[in-house]
Amino acid sequence: MGAVLRAGEIPAIGFVAPSGSGKTTLLRKLVPLLRQRGLRIGYLKHAHHGFALDRPGKDSYEIAAAGARQVMLVSGAHWALLSRTNEPAEDHPGGFDALRARFDAQGLDLLLIEGFRSAAVPKIEVFRAATGKAPLYPDDEAICAVVTDDPLPIAPHPNVLPLGDPLALADFIGQLVRERAGLLADGLFADPRAELIASLQRLQVGGAQDLVIGSASVRRGHQFWITPDGALGQAVVPDDLVACLLDDQAPSDASLDAALHGQVYRHRPESGALFHTHGPYSVALSVGGHDLVPLDDEGARLLGEVPVLSCGPDRHRPPASEQLTEAFAAHPACILAHRGAYAVGATIREAAWRAITLERSARISLLAGAALAR
Incomplete structure (x- = not known):
């Protein structure tokens, strides 16, 4: 700088x-x-x-x-x-x-x-x-x-x-x-793709084994790189990530979520990374259709209220563009019913930590509900 x-x-x-x-x-x-x-x-x-x-x-x-x-x-x-x-x-x-x-x-x-x-x-x-x-x-x-x-x-x-x-x-x-x-020389900053891959690896071996990654991306300016389609559970290297432009249609080998990632980045220009996770607790909580209000202090501080959005009859497609835009305009994370959670951040570290925190908050909410039902 x-x-x-x-x-x-x-x-x-x-x-x-x-x-x-x-x-x-x-x-x-x-x-x-x-x-x-x-x-x-x-x-x-x-x-x-x-x-x-x-x-x-x-x-x-x-x-x-x-x-x-x-x-x-x-x-x-x-x-x-x-x-x-x-x-x-x-x-x-x-x-x-x-x-x-x-x-x-x-x-x-x-x-x-x-x-x-x-x-x-x-x-x-x-x-x-x-x-x-x-x-x-x-x-x-x-x-x-x-x-x-x-x-x-x-x-x-x-x-x-x-x-x-x-x-x-x-x-x-x-x-x-x-x-x-993206401009500094001599390797001061790692390739953002390598940083994203390292973060994904840390999520899997650093105490977040239940947090299965559906898709993940990192953004620099008008370009972002996203995990390829069908990469779930596979070893991904930086060169496997698919380059996308915010204003263009995503390549066919990009994750099916690429359009959604691009949409979030367009409406949250301060965002630098986005994680989509298939956490069992957030998915289970979404079945009820109620928004998540974290009971733990960290979840309340980092996430605030997390909206649960319905995808409609086709669970493999994101909700209406206006609904998603409105949700991410006011919240750093949301849950798509049956599909999992999405967490955005200014940095890869922030987005990853929000994804971890959301799954933990969902678990606490379900446990608290079970305890109160006794």
């Missing part, structure tokens, strides 16, 4: 604004929304006035004061590495890239940066006219969006997002990450 990344580097987005503009407040609201989209978030902040993670009298402080340049503290599930240096952050050996490299690239999908205005990453500016400061975007081409509730004084300007709508910002960042995923 921004400058071309090298293999192993974490994609990063910078947040820039004068002090007092509300960057940190906005980030506190944004991080949970990005996590809901399946992104693992890191955070790097440039503190202009210094900071202290240790205090005089503690063993680690005294050892560092005696000359140790690096001190690691470990306690329970937490650890911290304290490194003493005489250089300001901007002059850190290797600069911003060296600081980014200290994060665990295998455990993060996105690094949010506060400060470091000169870093070569896409940036989002928080602008408040009340600060009396001029906007930064006219002098920084890396600023790709401005979050503000005030009219921008200088034209032209980048994308404008409302300060009071962090959901819109989360959607913008999710889309930015997905778009750049």
Whole structure:
């Protein structure tokens, strides 16, 4: 994102604004929304006035004061590495890239940066006219969006997002990450087809053995790749996935669900993956024809109410286009009676986790119903 990344580097987005503009407040609201989209978030902040993670009298402080340049503290599930240096952050050996490299690239999908205005990453500016400061975007081409509730004084300007709508910002960042995923060089992002196959394999061996996959797809821009027709229960490799265009008829060897996947993507442009599962509990629950209202906290948080749609006399065909569009416009998942569940997400991880959560919530609902019937 921004400058071309090298293999192993974490994609990063910078947040820039004068002090007092509300960057940190906005980030506190944004991080949970990005996590809901399946992104693992890191955070790097440039503190202009210094900071202290240790205090005089503690063993680690005294050892560092005696000359140790690096001190690691470990306690329970937490650890911290304290490194003493005489250089300001901007002059850190290797600069911003060296600081980014200290994060665990295998455990993060996105690094949010506060400060470091000169870093070569896409940036989002928080602008408040009340600060009396001029906007930064006219002098920084890396600023790709401005979050503000005030009219921008200088034209032209980048994308404008409302300060009071962090959901819109989360959607913008999710889309930015997905778009750049297909453009970055040197293998930083895996082939989306390979990522989808790996996710399908994890679903089958990672505690979701009952979650039989009917079809699955991953989207990049106006194209998506879907499992082939008749692939259920077979070993599928990335080259087996069938490429489809959103506005064209799916190839004959694509899953019979390809048209449905394309329809969902057209009406949910923020979506990046879709899973159709034949979970026994969601299928059993759909027979009653009642919507699923998850009883478990995680299901309620990730899914909300899950509509159950009737397919009509032909169970092998999706319901009417208007019915499906309406369902997915308001819900991230739905169940087609007798056919199974569909779960969509901004990322493959988010869609897969929603599929798992839906099946678990359906099971809890059926168990609770059986218990109450006694």
